[in-house]
Amino acid sequence: MSERKRGRDADVTKARVPQFRMGAMAEGSRFYVTTPIFYVNDVPHIGHAYTEVAADVLARWHRQSGDDTWLLTGTDEHGQKILRTATANGATPQEWADRLVESAWKPLLSTINIANDDFIRTTEPRHENNVQRFLTTLYDKGFIYTGEYEGAYCVGCEEYKQAADLIAGTGDDEGQQVCAIHSKPVEILHEKNYFFRMSDFTQPLLDLYEANPDFIQPESARNEVVAFVRQGLEDLSISRSTFDWGIKLPWDDTHVVYVWFDALLNYITAIGYGDDQATFDRRWPALHIVGKDILRFHAVIWPAMLLAAGLPVPAGIFGHGWLLVGGEKMSKSKLTGIAPNEITDTFGSDAFRYYFTSAITFGQDGSFSWEDLSARYESELANGFGNLASRSLAMITRYFDGQVPTEGAVTPADAAIHDVVAAAVSQADDAISRVAVHEAVASVWTIVDALNGYITEQEPWALAKDPANADRLSTVLYTCAEGLRALAVLLSPVMPESTQKLWVALGAEAALGELTAQPVRSAGTWGQLPAGTQVGALEPLFPRIESAE
Numbered sequence: 001m002s003e004r005k006r007g008r009d010a011d012v013t014k015a016r017v018p019q020f021r022m023g024a025m026a027e028g029s030r031f032y033v034t035t036p037i038f039y040v041n042d043v044p045h046i047g048h049a050y051t052e053v054a055a056d057v058l059a060r061w062h063r064q065s066g067d068d069t070w071l072l073t074g075t076d077e078h079g080q081k082i083l084r085t086a087t088a089n090g091a092t093p094q095e096w097a098d099r100l101v102e103s104a105w106k107p108l109l110s111t112i113n114i115a116n117d118d119f120i121r122t123t124e125p126r127h128e129n130n131v132q133r134f135l136t137t138l139y140d141k142g143f144i145y146t147g148e149y150e151g152a153y154c155v156g157c158e159e160y161k162q163a164a165d166l167i168a169g170t171g172d173d174e175g176q177q178v179c180a181i182h183s184k185p186v187e188i189l190h191e192k193n194y195f196f197r198m199s200d201f202t203q204p205l206l207d208l209y210e211a212n213p214d215f216i217q218p219e220s221a222r223n224e225v226v227a228f229v230r231q232g233l234e235d236l237s238i239s240r241s242t243f244d245w246g247i248k249l250p251w252d253d254t255h256v257v258y259v260w261f262d263a264l265l266n267y268i269t270a271i272g273y274g275d276d277q278a279t280f281d282r283r284w285p286a287l288h289i290v291g292k293d294i295l296r297f298h299a300v301i302w303p304a305m306l307l308a309a310g311l312p313v314p315a316g317i318f319g320h321g322w323l324l325v326g327g328e329k330m331s332k333s334k335l336t337g338i339a340p341n342e343i344t345d346t347f348g349s350d351a352f353r354y355y356f357t358s359a360i361t362f363g364q365d366g367s368f369s370w371e372d373l374s375a376r377y378e379s380e381l382a383n384g385f386g387n388l389a390s391r392s393l394a395m396i397t398r399y400f401d402g403q404v405p406t407e408g409a410v411t412p413a414d415a416a417i418h419d420v421v422a423a424a425v426s427q428a429d430d431a432i433s434r435v436a437v438h439e440a441v442a443s444v445w446t447i448v449d450a451l452n453g454y455i456t457e458q459e460p461w462a463l464a465k466d467p468a469n470a471d472r473l474s475t476v477l478y479t480c481a482e483g484l485r486a487l488a489v490l491l492s493p494v495m496p497e498s499t500q501k502l503w504v505a506l507g508a509e510a511a512l513g514e515l516t517a518q519p520v521r522s523a524g525t526w527g528q529l530p531a532g533t534q535v536g537a538l539e540p541l542f543p544r545i546e547s548a549e
Contacts, residue, residue: 030069031062032286032315036294037074037120037266040100041085044108045337046356046368047291047323053353054320054362054437055289056114060493061432061440063115064520070283072270074120075105079259083245093245097123111340113349113496120270122247122262130274131257131265132250134309138196139251143308144238147195152186154179194239194255201304202233208303214316216299217435218363221292221319225299236261236301264302268311285315287435293329295319318435321365343373346545350495351377357494358441377542385448385487386541389502391455392480393538399464404481404507405474406531413454414479418526420450421486425524428490444490451483481506482529488515489523498541505538 035055038048052073059071077097086096101121109116120127138144152166169176169185176185209215209226216222239255240246246256265273267286272279290298295317303313322329325338343352355373358380360366396404410418424443431439458476463469485508492499492515503515511533512518 029067030282031059031067032070032072032271032283033059033062034071034267034286034288035073036288036290037076037122037263038105039079039081040075040077040097040105041081043100043104044340046340046343047329047337049108049112049340049352050323050356050360051289051291051320052109052114053112053356056112056116057353057357057437057440057493058287058289058432058435059117060115060496061429061520064489064493064516064518065429066519068282070118070271071114071116072118072120072267072286073109073114073116074118074266074270075101075122076259076263076266077101077121077123078246078256078262080240080243080245081259083243094123097121108340111344111349112352115496118270120266122266126275127266127269128247130269131247131262133274134265134268134305135257135261136250137309138305141308143197143200144194145197146192147235147237148192152177152188154184154186191237191241193237193241194249194252195235196238196261196305196308198233198236198301198304201307202229204307205229205233205300205304208313215313216295217316217318221295221299221317221363225296228296229300233300233304260297260301261305264297264305267302267314285312287315288317289435290317290319292319292321316435318363320363321360323360324365324367327367338368347373347377348497348542350498351381351542354381354441354495357437358445360438362435362437374545377545380445380448381542382540382544384445384452385491386498388448388452388455388480389484389505389541390538392451392477392484393505393535395460395464396477396481396535399460399473400477402535404529404531404533404535405478407478407482407527408471408475410475413458414475417450417454417479417483421447421483421526422524425486425490425521429521441494444487444494447483447487447490451480451487455480478531481533481535482526485512485529486523489518489520492516492518493520501541502538505536507533507535510534 033055035051038044055071055073059069063069075097077093082097083093086093089096091099106119108114109119122128135144166177166179166186167183168174169178169183178185206226206229209222209229213222216225236258238258238261239249239252240258241255244256246259247262249255249257267288268280268284271283273284288298288302298314299317299319306313340352347355351373355376359372359376396402399405407414424447427443428440431437431443454476460473460476460480463473463476484502484506488499488503488506488508492503496516500515503509506529508529509515511530512528
């Protein structure tokens with residue numbers, strides 16, 4: 001193997017290993033969160049949407065908390081898989097990427113109501129030019145050399161596979177080794193390529209993981225990565241010469257950059273790396289939300305690349321579980337993919353967002369079923385939150401001419417609601433800081449349950465029958481209105497459409513300003529909705545669905 005002389009400083013691998021906790025991000029004023037950039041070889045399914053929604057909820061919460069927030073998503077458009085797909089469809093790779101981005105991937109963001117700040121494509125000049133700049137830095141430092149490699153390659157994963165990553169094929173693939181993720185035969189490739197000295201970073205990465213226990217979450221993901229790195233890392237082939245759909249190496253245009261080495265850099269090329277140092281310094285580092293099948297790329301290769309370049313490592317990597325349909329990971333190739341609009345066309349985007357952030361423990365695998373979605377829609381959204389909002393406003397309209405009444409003497413029952421709201425805000429914010437999205441939603445939902453129980457116990461319709469109970473009725477319905485005010489603020493990051501409708505009907509927009517301008521961490525401060533606020537009509541937030549299959 002011929003090698004380029006190593007020119008790096010002796011201590012470069014020891015630099016840029018910060019001390020941090022993932023949970024500490026909520027305490028600062030900056031929050032940069034990313035989704036993976038998704039392959040454009042096919043249209044998106046709800047597994048992709050699941051990742052997008054989780055990252056969006058985190059971003060909206062931080063944004064509404066006053067943090068300097070940035071949410072990045074985008075598409076990965078290079079590599080052999082895209083080339084083959086485009087050729088099979090009679091298009092050039094660029095034509096295919098353009099078609100899929102405009103017809104499927106960008107529309108996905110509207111379908112599920114994602115408020116991303118940027119959308120990066122790896123075919124954009126801002127990305128391609130600065131990938132070459134990053135590679136030149138590593139080449140000049142001596143971290144890249146030429147060599148030969150032979151191994152089992154999965155085009156679906158765009159990755160050389162180890163023996164442990166392969167399983168015996170069945171059916172038409174019997175007698176062949178197949179990828180455990182895609183269940184497709186691997187190809188044995190022999191190439192003369194350029195290599196990244198990733199083996200140099202075995203110990204620096206282990207030191208990083210030990211010094212920062214929360215760098216990789218959840219714990220099961222961290223344990224997997226640590227065990228993998230402890231086995232020792234091999235140098236990584238980072239170029240391909242058997243096809244030309246990719247970014248050319250700046251020093252050898254007969255090679256294109258390995259698609260993962262290219263794609264991972266989107267997280268910094270999108271925020272000014274190489275062009276705008278001030279923006280880069282303002283945004284970086286990021287929290288990466290990824291599926292567990294691409295965890296190693298983000299938790300091993302990516303920080304090694306950054307350490308080699310002398311750049312700070314990410315703020316953290318959270319590897320969530322898979323969405324399972326019929327017990328299997330969702331996949332277009334296995335015909336288990338469900339398009340997001342198949343759900344939103346019936347249930348709406350808010351119900352989609354609520355279901356996938358509440359029904360599945362974020363970080364673990366979760367099974368999707370139409371029956372569960374339909375049942376939760378009816379019981380938790382229509383009967384729970386929606387009915388709470390509609391009957392509270394209806395009683396204010398009926399008994400107080402549509403004006404939020406004055407809160408009178410506070411009884412222990414009223415004070416208990418105050419406490420539930422305050423606790424929900426604190427607990428939800430803590431959960432968001434730990435990327436426990438499902439816990440945050442569950443904490444907020446305690447307000448829904450408490451208010452529904454409160455109305456049942458206080459019986460405002462009975463109080464209204466006796467003028468002597470006017471003050472008590474006033475307090476009860478103020479408690480309901482103020483509880484709804486807090487709910488609208490806290491649920492806005494999860495269900496932005498329905499909470500906006502509630503906010504307007506509650507009269508809160510006129511009284512307090514725009515919903516998204518309400519500081520979410522202050523939502524538990526009681527008494528923000530002024531008495532006398534005029535409420536309006538509220539159409540059902542979650543209309544009944546007679547038949548949903």
